[in-house]
Amino acid sequence: MSMRYRSTRASADTPGVELGAALTAGLAADGGLYVPTELPTIELSAPTVLSDTARRWLTPFFADSSLADALPALCTEALELPLPRVAIGDHGDQVLELFHGPTAAFKDFGARFLAACLSALRQPQEPIRTILVATSGDTGAAVAGAFHRRSGFRVLILYPDGRVSARQAHQLGTYGDNIHCFRVAGSFDDCQRMVKQAFNDQPLRQQCSITSANSISLGRLLPQATYYAHACAARYAESGKASNLIIPTGNLGNALAAMLVRACGGPIDRIALASNANRVLPDLFAQRHYRGRESVATLANAMDVGDPSNYERLAWLYPGESVFRAGIEAESVSDEQIRKRIQLSYLEFGYEACPHTACALEVLARKREQGDDNSWLIAATAHPAKFETVVEPLLGRAVAPPPALAALLTKPSRSTALPAAYDALRAELVALG
Numbered sequence: 001m002s003m004r005y006r007s008t009r010a011s012a013d014t015p016g017v018e019l020g021a022a023l024t025a026g027l028a029a030d031g032g033l034y035v036p037t038e039l040p041t042i043e044l045s046a047p048t049v050l051s052d053t054a055r056r057w058l059t060p061f062f063a064d065s066s067l068a069d070a071l072p073a074l075c076t077e078a079l080e081l082p083l084p085r086v087a088i089g090d091h092g093d094q095v096l097e098l099f100h101g102p103t104a105a106f107k108d109f110g111a112r113f114l115a116a117c118l119s120a121l122r123q124p125q126e127p128i129r130t131i132l133v134a135t136s137g138d139t140g141a142a143v144a145g146a147f148h149r150r151s152g153f154r155v156l157i158l159y160p161d162g163r164v165s166a167r168q169a170h171q172l173g174t175y176g177d178n179i180h181c182f183r184v185a186g187s188f189d190d191c192q193r194m195v196k197q198a199f200n201d202q203p204l205r206q207q208c209s210i211t212s213a214n215s216i217s218l219g220r221l222l223p224q225a226t227y228y229a230h231a232c233a234a235r236y237a238e239s240g241k242a243s244n245l246i247i248p249t250g251n252l253g254n255a256l257a258a259m260l261v262r263a264c265g266g267p268i269d270r271i272a273l274a275s276n277a278n279r280v281l282p283d284l285f286a287q288r289h290y291r292g293r294e295s296v297a298t299l300a301n302a303m304d305v306g307d308p309s310n311y312e313r314l315a316w317l318y319p320g321e322s323v324f325r326a327g328i329e330a331e332s333v334s335d336e337q338i339r340k341r342i343q344l345s346y347l348e349f350g351y352e353a354c355p356h357t358a359c360a361l362e363v364l365a366r367k368r369e370q371g372d373d374n375s376w377l378i379a380a381t382a383h384p385a386k387f388e389t390v391v392e393p394l395l396g397r398a399v400a401p402p403p404a405l406a407a408l409l410t411k412p413s414r415s416t417a418l419p420a421a422y423d424a425l426r427a428e429l430v431a432l433g
């Protein structure tokens with residue numbers, strides 16, 4: 001069997017492109033997102049370690065591609081990360097901790113795998129490729145960590161000055177070498193607009209080779225599926241039951257990976273999306289109508305998304321009204337409820353949660369109040385020490401950063417100020433060549 005990928009905007013009989021081409025392009029030429037032309041059925045028994053599950057689960061997605069032979073090495077290089085499940089409460093609930101990678105957020109899985117794939121695809125004579133990212137915090141660090149000192153690549157990060165946590169800002173500036181960090185005098189939306197302008201600037205693109213690493217890339221979506229495949233197969237082996245998931249959600253990349261695992265026959269039952277005050281997905285399910293909007297700022301800032309970029313993949317996987325019969329639900333959590341839940345999770349379970357994970361724990365608490373006695377698997381997306389200014393005052397104690405993050409925080413940090421104007425970014429790109 002061979003696997004091909006086509007745009008969410010292309011008709012179903014479009015032949016599609018090979019995986020390597022889809023990874024290199026990022027976004028499809030028509031502006032849509034790449035999706036597989038067919039969904040394989042993948043059975044996993046007795047999972048051992050994540051890199052092994054990943055190799056088995058991803059094999060059909062790599063079939064007949066330029067990266068097929070490299071797949072085992074890619075999984076070993078990128079996905080040998082710890083994936084603990086921590087039991088909480090007395091209903092068999094577990095927290096799936098996705099934040100034990102080098103930058104302490106789940107985005108390490110996707111960024112490391114994408115970097116390994118793009119390195120493997122690189123031709124020796126190619127000019128240096130610039131990975132251009134706008135970040136509200138976690139993406140930039142994960143991409144910087146994944147591409148640091150990788151030959152043939154440089155990363156240019158734009159983050160909104162004063163609007164990411166102090167630790168996040170420090171972390172972004174610690175890499176140096178081929179990582180160029182810019183603090184922009186503007187909002188995250190300004191950063192994203194500047195990056196989009198660069199991708200639409202054809203004369204610039206003749207001059208510099210720029211690539212995106214944002215959450216629409218297949219190279220991030222596919223590896224994210226592997227941790228759900230692994231954890232849910234392990235839970236199935238233990239209990240004989242499919243897992244119900246609660247996933248903190250912004251751009252819908254992480255949750256879409258779980259839906260993909262389920263669509264390929266993985267032992268997953270219900271999927272609950274936990275949003276912050278950005279209600280676009282809860283409103284979709286309540287009103288049966290999708291309406292993208294401006295984002296609002298919240299304590300769970302990595303989920304401040306008003307128009308999730310992966311929505312097109314949701315509409316592809318569950319066309320029309322079928323999404324409302326797909327065992328998916330979505331709830332919104334306010335900043336006040338995030339604060340309260342960080343405190344209560346600590347008091348009830350001794351569990352220290354970041355503001356994003358707290359949204360999922362709040363959705364779990366509502367289920368318990370409503371008398372639901374299923375067991376749930378809660379995705380924990382970042383280490384609480386990354387959001388210390390929110391978490392520590394609520395817990396009344398310091399939260400120790402994990403070793404990799406602690407090591408980064410002792411290094412000097414450097415960033416360059418940039419006005420929120422495209423011409424300033426363009427000049428930097430041209431100067432780098």
Ligand SMILES: *Cc1c(COP(=O)(O)O)cnc(C)c1O
Binds near residue numbers: 105215255
């Ligand atoms: C990016 C991020 C999210 C949101 O993930 P999506 O894939 O955009 O839905 C949630 N929590 C944290 C900590 C993140 O960094």
